Amino acid sequence: MQPFAYSKATTQDSALQSLAAAGGNMAIAGGTDILDLMKLGICTPARLIDINGLSLDAIDTTAGGATIGALARLNDVAHHAQIQKRFGAVSQALLASASAQIRNMATVGGNLMQRTRCPYFRETAFPCNKRTPNSGCSARDGINRGSSILGGSASCVAVHPSDLAVALVALGASIAIAGSNGNRSVLVEDFYVLPGDTPHIETVLRTDELIVAVSVPKSAAAAHSIYLKVRDRASFEFSLVSVAAALELDGKLIRSARIALGGVAPRPWRSLDAERVLVGKPAAQKSFAAAADALLDGATALRLNGFKIGMAKNAIGRALATLAGIA
Amino acid sequence: MTTRHDIPPNAVRALRGYRAGSLKSADSAQQHITVDAPGDTYPVKLTVNGQPAALMLDSRVTLLDALRDHLSLTGTKKGCDHGQCGACTVLLGDRRIKSCMTLAVMHNNQEVTTIEGLAKSGNLSRLQKAFIQHDAFQCGFCTAGQLMSATGLLNEVKKPSTDQIRELMSGNLCRCGAYPQIVAAILDASS
Numbered sequence: 119m120q121p122f123a124y125s126k127a128t129t130q131d132s133a134l135q136s137l138a139a140a141g142g143n144m145a146i147a148g149g150t151d152i153l154d155l156m157k158l159g160i161c162t163p164a165r166l167i168d169i170n171g172l173s174l175d176a177i178d179t180t181a182g183g184a185t186i187g188a189l190a191r192l193n194d195v196a197h198h199a200q201i202q203k204r205f206g207a208v209s210q211a212l213l214a215s216a217s218a219q220i221r222n223m224a225t226v227g228g229n230l231m232q233r234t235r236c237p238y239f240r241e242t243a244f245p246c247n248k249r250t251p252n253s254g255c256s257a258r259d260g261i262n263r264g265s266s267i268l269g270g271s272a273s274c275v276a277v278h279p280s281d282l283a284v285a286l287v288a289l290g291a292s293i294a295i296a297g298s299n300g301n302r303s304v305l306v307e308d309f310y311v312l313p314g315d316t317p318h319i320e321t322v323l324r325t326d327e328l329i330v331a332v333s334v335p336k337s338a339a340a341a342h343s344i345y346l347k348v349r350d351r352a353s354f355e356f357s358l359v360s361v362a363a364a365l366e367l368d369g370k371l372i373r374s375a376r377i378a379l380g381g382v383a384p385r386p387w388r389s390l391d392a393e394r395v396l397v398g399k400p401a402a403q404k405s406f407a408a409a410a411d412a413l414l415d416g417a418t419a420l421r422l423n424g425f426k427i428g429m430a431k432n433a434i435g436r437a438l439a440t441l442a443g444i445a
Numbered sequence: 446m447t448t449r450h451d452i453p454p455n456a457v458r459a460l461r462g463y464r465a466g467s468l469k470s471a472d473s474a475q476q477h478i479t480v481d482a483p484g485d486t487y488p489v490k491l492t493v494n495g496q497p498a499a500l501m502l503d504s505r506v507t508l509l510d511a512l513r514d515h516l517s518l519t520g521t522k523k524g525c526d527h528g529q530c531g532a533c534t535v536l537l538g539d540r541r542i543k544s545c546m547t548l549a550v551m552h553n554n555q556e557v558t559t560i561e562g563l564a565k566s567g568n569l570s571r572l573q574k575a576f577i578q579h580d581a582f583q584c585g586f587c588t589a590g591q592l593m594s595a596t597g598l599l600n601e602v603k604k605p606s607t608d609q610i611r612e613l614m615s616g617n618l619c620r621c622g623a624y625p626q627i628v629a630a631i632l633d634a635s636s
Contacts, residue, residue: 121484124504124550141541150546154527166504168551169484217616219594220528223547235589353615362591 123165124175127172130296130330136167136300138326140175143398145169146226147189147326150216151232157240160233160249167324174227174330177201182336184208185294188227188329192282193218195226207343207362211259211285215353227329229282230293230309230402231321234384236276237261247273248317263422264358267412267430269383274317275420277381278310279356283405285345285395287388288362291334297327306332309380310385320384333366339364339374346437347380348429357381366402372396372405377434379413389413401442403435410434448587460625487497487550494562502549511549512559520589522559524618531617532590535559541597541617557624560589572596572634579630583621591617593630604635 127133136143144163146152147170153159175189179200186195195201196212215221215229237245240257241445245254257265257275265275293309295302311320323329334340343364349355360380366373375396379387392412399405410431417427439445455484489500493516500515509526512535521544524532528546536542536558544557563570570594575581582588592618601607610628618626 119505122504123485124487124548126551126553146548146551149548149551150528151542153548154545157526166548170551218613219531219534219541219543219616222537223596224544248610340548353612441623 120159120162122156122163123437124168125165125393126168126170127141130172130174130328133167133172134166134296134298134326134328137328141165143167148191148220150220150224155233158240160240161172161209167205168403168437169328173237175225176224177368178202179240183444184334184336185197186226186332186334187226190329192216192221192226196221200381204336204341205289205343205424206333206341207285207288207345209424210345211347211362214345214360215281215356224342226282226332227245229280230286230306230329230332231323232279233320234276235279236265239276244249244328248276248320251316253326258420263358264381264422265420265423266276266383267417267419267423267426268379268387270314270384271317272315273315274294274313274384276313276317276384278320278383278385280386281345281347281357281380283310284360284378284386286334287367287386288364288376288378289337289340290376291332291335293329294331294333295323296330297324301327301330303333307361307388309388313384317384337364337366337374338375339366342366342441344437344441346440347435359426359432359433361431363434363437365396365438365441367401367442370402372399372401372402373388377409377413377437377438379434382417382430387413389415391415396438401438401444403439403444406435406438407431449543464607467488468529485540489549489553491549491552491554492556494558500549504548504550506549507545508535508547508549508552508557509544512544512557515549518559518561521593522589524586524588524590527534527560529618530590531594534590534593534617536593536600538596539597540602541594541600558596560593563592570596572599572631575630575634576627579633580627580628581630582619587619587621591619591627595627597604598631599635607632 142164146166172188176187178185192212196209202209238246241366246258261321266277291306292303345362347357362378364376372374375393484557486501489502491498515529520530524530528543533545600612
């Protein structure tokens with residue numbers, strides 16, 4: 119690991135000042151991803167700003183929606199009774215994330231900022247445009263079983279690893295951002311940017327900004343939501359394909375629907391067309407299949423990841439059928 | 446008749462852990478720092494198994510390396526050093542964490558419990574006894590992490606089912622494949 123200076127921020131303002139200072143300062147909270155990247159030599163901050171002392175770990179559900187502090191630990195959010203009851207997909211996505219030890223350490227903000235698990239990004243012996251711009255993409259013609267089928271580019275076919283982000287996109291959540299030049303709020307689905315020619319740029323967060331909270335609006339659909347994760351082993355593994363879905367039913371008819379896919383694209387993947395084809399339709403496999411086709415529209419397979427297209431369609435069908443009580 | 450399930454007296458002594466005074470002072474601990482290009486050092490106070498420790502540490506020293514290399518508490522094992530195997534599991538307060546994936550300097554004034562702190566007054570914990578009774582290990586490398594993780598699990602869920610144990614212990618790998626015995630031991634200790 120490269121040497122770095124360390125300081126503990128006591129106020130949000132001092133943390134933002136440190137982040138805005140020149141020289142490559144970065145925030146650390148749970149540390150479970152950034153330290154891994156530092157040990158691998160992929161991330162080399164000049165100074166780590168420890169933000170664990172900031173009061174940003176509250177989970178507030180009193181106003182109907184949920185506001186989750188950026189420093190809330192994944193296990194605490196996952197086991198929060200109101201989150202489980204009214205935002206089921208969020209709790210389920212977190213419980214399907216990492217291992218219990220890591221869920222005790224990792225934070226909501228850090229989870230949203232984690233880097234891809236593409237093996238070529240994490241192995242510095244290989245070219246990777248995301249790690250070293252313009253060095254090439256080893257995954258496109260390499261071992262690309264885990265790579266994206268949607269949203270990738272000639273430069274990068276990495277997928278985003280977060281389960282939480284997928285659930286948050288499905289439920290229409292937004293991210294509260296504090297910066298030395300002011301605060302702003304961004305929808306989670308607008309937070310991540312597609313790789314294009316600049317895969318090293320992954321989010322709209324600037325280096326002098328900090329995620330301070332995530333807000334999830336309440337809805338009938340959010341209270342009837344699910345997270346289904348398909349992976350190579352039953353626990354402690356990143357997804358091959360995942361589905362976050364929320365359905366508001368009116369008898370056997372679908373009144374509203376929200377769906378996002380994980381494991382298939384550089385960001386949680388949502389399609390307005392897929393949600394539109396469900397509205398007013400019976401909650402039945404035929405409707406779900408039409409939504410799955412719309413969500414996977416434009417999906418392209420690389421040499422080893424073609425299975426993800428069918429797997430994603432099947433997972434969408436199963437997730438929606440489970441919500442409709444016909445699985 | 447003595448069987449391997451009985452606890453040998455010397456094992457009890459070993460599991461009892463270090464005694465007061467065995468913690469190194471900041472001065473002697475510094476001699477253990479072996480880094481290619483030393484970075485900045487920081488004062489770090491920890492309470493480990495109820496014992497205070499004051500160290501001067503390079504910012505890069507993980508909590509795991511602080512325990513092993515600076516406090517000579519080598520019961521906590523370094524397996525993958527990337528948060529994947531669970532051998533380094535310790536308790537921070539009453540919560541289980543992976544000590545390889547956090548920096549010691551981030552835990553100033555916090556309480557850590559390691560495998561050396563599980564036995565009280567020479568008496569093994571219920572989980573430790575259950576691991577012995579159920580033969581829940583072969584080579585033993587993962588055992589400290591398994592025990593600390595299981596201790597943390599029972600802080601989270603008092604009466605876990607077999608399925609819950611399997612799911613909630615997934616952060617601890619055992620290359621010998623003692624999983625059925627580990628699950629049985631945790632189930633036994635929680636009943």
